[in-house]
Amino acid sequence: SHVSADALQKFRDGQVRRADLFGIERPGQIMLDGDLHDFEPVLDEHVRAGFVANTERYIDPRLFIDELHEKLLELDVEILEHTELVGLNNNTATMRGSEGETARGFDKAIVATGAWTTPSIEGLSSTRSAFVTSGTGYSYHVKPERLPGYLLASIDRKTIGVPMSGELRVVGLMDFSSEIQEFSAQRVEHLASQASAFIKGIGDKPRFDEWTGPRPMTPNGLPIISPMKQHPNVIVATGHNMHGLSLGPVTAEVVVSMVEGRPGVVSGSEIDMKPFAL
Template sequence: MKKQHVVIVGGGLIGLSSAYALLRDGHQVTIIERDHLGAGAATGNAGELTPQQVAPLASPNTALDVMRGVFTRSSYLSIDALRLPALAGFGLGFIRASGKRGTARGSAALAQFSGEILPAMHRMAADGIDISGGGEGYLMTCSEEGALQAAHAGYQRRADLGWGEAPGRILRDAELAAHEPTLDPGVTGGFMLPAEFSLDPVTFVASLAEHVRAAGSDVRIGLTAERLGAGASVECRNEVSEPVTITGDRVVVAAGAWTTPFLKRSGIRSTAVVSGKGYSFTVPVETMPSTLIHAMDRHCVAIPMHGRLRIVGMMEFDQRPTRMNRDRFDVLTRAAAGLITGGDWENRTDEWVGPRPMTADGMPLLGRVPGRADVIVASGHNMHGLSLGPVTGEVVADLVANRVTQVKGKNLDLTPFAVRR
């Protein structure tokens, strides 16, 4: 294979994972990042790497949440009504994808990656990248009996299809409380997903960034990519607004929630990627839960992470990817306070907001741009950019090398992830 110079726009989870895989293949890599490596949504997330949960957000259950999200600020999902005209296309696509058939199709497309999520992450770990800070097994909780049973059956079905390990049996009331004594007594049902994994994204991203720097990538901090230039070049502005052009043999666009404006400025039509902001904070607790707790009905996650407890949740559409709306912390705190006992909710630290790169149908954009064979887009990973990051990096390296990606001996079908679909 001829070695290439690959220019990557964006030094977040996908840009760094792509850089890692490309450097491993012996390519030369330049990363264009306007802020710092790991800006965007890379570090404040829940740290979940989860073969069982890689599925679109849109489902028959979430269509109603979208309606609620427009009219109330007390829901985990909120949509700024003033931005509705701009979000209308995305919203309609989301509702279209919420049907049973769309959900099943989307889940099957994403599940192609399930078998490689943990192996790809372990390949990084074998190379010295830090995947510490979390551990194995999630406790999934839900106090609505019907939803609990439906979720359990859904995970069992996925396991039967080979999309992850089977869930443990359902635990209720006293048995659940004995299993996880830090749960609030109001939490009445749950089960383990024993094989899912979590890590600390702060140390993971720092170690990945250090690795790609040490492996020789040229990291151009403070450069904002404005548009694609001719061939495989990227036109940028530096911190004092001077034009800078970076030219390589290939360009990988991994600009997360900022991908669509960049492609538009480059004259490329694509499926829209919009920002779905999430929030997190650290809370002091009397006793640390023994595993990650994912509250399906409360739409929040409590994650023991290197000895601190991180709380994560919310999905906010307001088209302002970096704006922190403080009322979201109150909603998230109320949700988490009904999940875990002994939290000192007044003394939250590490408050953080980050934009998930959302697509209406939940599918990432992963492939070459039609008519621009030198340009690859790797973006729109929704709630799964950490789960799918390491394996996405490998797919990008395969695309650069004109190799077909195989997962468990089967060719990966990239059609559902076409840049324009």
């Protein structure tokens, strides 16, 4: 949605080009004013234009992570909670937990520490050239009297409202910093003001599950999926920018092929991994 019909038209034109390029369904026609508000009554009156993007998908990340965790336990994967990787070389990882530092040997290691993939982990000095920078985002939940029928994305407010499990999850913001920022109450306040500017009935409702997380941003927008030159048994998988959740399954396939010694295979086809190399 957008407060300007012209601006939304421009945005939709770009989405049409993208749909044609990928051979997917084009977005729906633009609805204006009364038609739009009849279609989605929770949109604020200031919102003038909107369209439906049927090809967009979303999940509840909490359910996804819980199910992933359960699956890993089922597969007898050992999960060391509250344990930090502090350093590694070609066959040993050093970790710090409540009982102090311990070393663990490995045949192959995958480092998937998101925006924390920096030289502050000893042995990862070559990640300096990759410049993974934190692009911090925020989310919170709210229970409005009426949920939208669709995920609502405001192009002008750069904020998303996602109906999930009887609640509305509000998501947005992108704060850049070379440091990983702590939660800022002021930023979540700003997100809430952006959201209540285009979604009715949420501004006066209590917020809960307020959360912040750093997106691992790279200068060229491409992820880094690569063995390390000085430690070839260590594969780094990071820098998925804003799309780590969507790209996770493909990255996992690439990483598995690297572990098996067949670099960069997705669905049986070999892909050129040079653009993703450290």
